[in-house]
Amino acid sequence: MAESVSVPSEASDSRATWRDYKELTKPGVVALLILTSVIGMCMAVPGWVPLDVLILGNLGIALCAAAAAAVNHVVDQRIDQRMARTRNRPLAKGRVSNQNAIIFALALGVAGMAILLVWINALTAWLTFASLVGYAFIYTLFLKRATPQNIVIGGLAGAAPPLLGWTAVTGEVHGHALLLVLIIFAWTPPHFWALAIHRREEYALVDIPMLPVTHGVRFTQLHIILYTIIMFLITLMPFVTRLSSWLYLAGAVVLGLRFFYWSIEIWREKNPKAPIYAFKYSITYLMLLFLIMLLDHYLVPLPAYPV
Ligand code: HEM
Numbered sequence: 001m002a003e004s005v006s007v008p009s010e011a012s013d014s015r016a017t018w019r020d021y022k023e024l025t026k027p028g029v030v031a032l033l034i035l036t037s038v039i040g041m042c043m044a045v046p047g048w049v050p051l052d053v054l055i056l057g058n059l060g061i062a063l064c065a066a067a068a069a070a071v072n073h074v075v076d077q078r079i080d081q082r083m084a085r086t087r088n089r090p091l092a093k094g095r096v097s098n099q100n101a102i103i104f105a106l107a108l109g110v111a112g113m114a115i116l117l118v119w120i121n122a123l124t125a126w127l128t129f130a131s132l133v134g135y136a137f138i139y140t141l142f143l144k145r146a147t148p149q150n151i152v153i154g155g156l157a158g159a160a161p162p163l164l165g166w167t168a169v170t171g172e173v174h175g176h177a178l179l180l181v182l183i184i185f186a187w188t189p190p191h192f193w194a195l196a197i198h199r200r201e202e203y204a205l206v207d208i209p210m211l212p213v214t215h216g217v218r219f220t221q222l223h224i225i226l227y228t229i230i231m232f233l234i235t236l237m238p239f240v241t242r243l244s245s246w247l248y249l250a251g252a253v254v255l256g257l258r259f260f261y262w263s264i265e266i267w268r269e270k271n272p273k274a275p276i277y278a279f280k281y282s283i284t285y286l287m288l289l290f291l292i293m294l295l296d297h298y299l300v301p302l303p304a305y306p307v
């Protein structure tokens, strides 16, 4: 049976610190999201990104992503209370009240949207809004509780930032921007399912239908391998479509093979820590993949078309 934790419904914020509000924004996740939107901006143009778009665009996207994360804390507080990984969160522990968390999320969201609408462009603002709604409401409120495909579909919101960065600079959706989205979209299942295997008992306890709970660990391990292969192939596409050059290709292959190694390690079940190591590697992987893409963009000329 789940251990019951009593949380004051009208908790006061007297014990809340700025760290609690920072935690509501999921700063680690937002930092990586913003790295991908910054790089999305850089990839959209041959030279430097105008400084105002770089700063205001990313600020607007970051504020909206942080707002979505804060809503996720409000919606999930009951399940967060019962999982060891999340039980010390500010709302789960009652350090921040519902009302203050909602006001905080609204303030972040309105500020983010205003910045994007006033200083960037309407396309970027509404695509960012769709991502906010996609994560905070469609994923958190509905998909997460409804289907083991929750994170595959919900992953689209988290995959959007390179497109948001791209449209912030150009005002247009481009196939290359969608390719960057596709990379993160394919990366999300192995990223999360590795952690879900590690934490499967907790998800089972709170009745959240994550894949290892509904279909078992073996099935999830297999799907991690399959998605890693799909992801690997998609990461070759920037080279094939002449968005990136050989430096990116070399990086994508080396980093991707390492990801594949970890997915096989999870499958082999020889190392009980393989799922959590793979989860940690997934974060390093995405960061390095995008950084190498950036380096390649500015340092290496594209090869001439073969004749
Ligand atoms: C539906 C999609 C996603 C799901 C379900 C998911 C799930 C998670 C979970 C549960 C954690 C917390 C691990 C812990 O507490 O130890 C986490 C951490 C993390 N995720 Fe994801 N994630 C998703 C998408 C993304 C995306 C799109 C990014 C960035 C591009 C991302 C970047 C990160 C980072 C950087 C961390 C570590 C945060 C930290 O330690 O502060 N995730 N993810």
Ligand SMILES: CC(C)=CCC/C(C)=C/CC/C(C)=C/COP(=O)(O)OP(=O)(O)O
Binding pocket: 026, 029, 030, 033, 061, 064, 065, 066, 068, 069, 072, 076, 086, 128, 129, 131, 132, 135, 136, 140, 144, 157, 158, 160, 161
């Ligand atoms: C505007 C914009 C770009 C929005 C992006 C949305 C965003 C912050 C996506 C992050 C995805 C994420 C951390 C999912 C985990 O949620 P979870 O509830 O499964 O994990 P938890 O149990 O750790 O809360």
